[in-house]
Amino acid sequence: MQASPVNDPLEILTNKGNRQPTFVSPIWNPIAGAIAGFGIALFVNWGFRKPAFSGIQNHIAFTAIGAGLGAFIDKQRDAYLAKRDAVLRHYVELHPDDFPKTDRKKYGEVLESWVPVR
Structure with missing residues (x-):
């Protein structure tokens, strides 16, 4: 049996370029x-x-304002999430x-065996 990779909490909070956003995300x-x-x-017309x-x-105008507001909210959300991740990363450091670093487990190792009662 192979050794499971170690689950490091700091690695979870760090983007090393392996998580690319989808096409629709931005x-x-x-x-x-x-x-x-x-x-x-x-x-409003209704x-x-x-x-x-008519x-x-x-x-x-409403469409342009809505698109601008959506872009603004997206930028604010990204800034908030980046700040939150930085605070969490600093706390973990x-x-x-x-x-502690833990070994990764599969569901089969964590769950108890189940026998159906019929």
């Missing part, structure tokens, strides 16, 4: 914001009992005794 929030902005423009696509400039 554009998901701006697209979702643009769709929401367009939907808001439709909803609320004022106008035809759905005032197309409002649709364009200061308290290595609380986070």
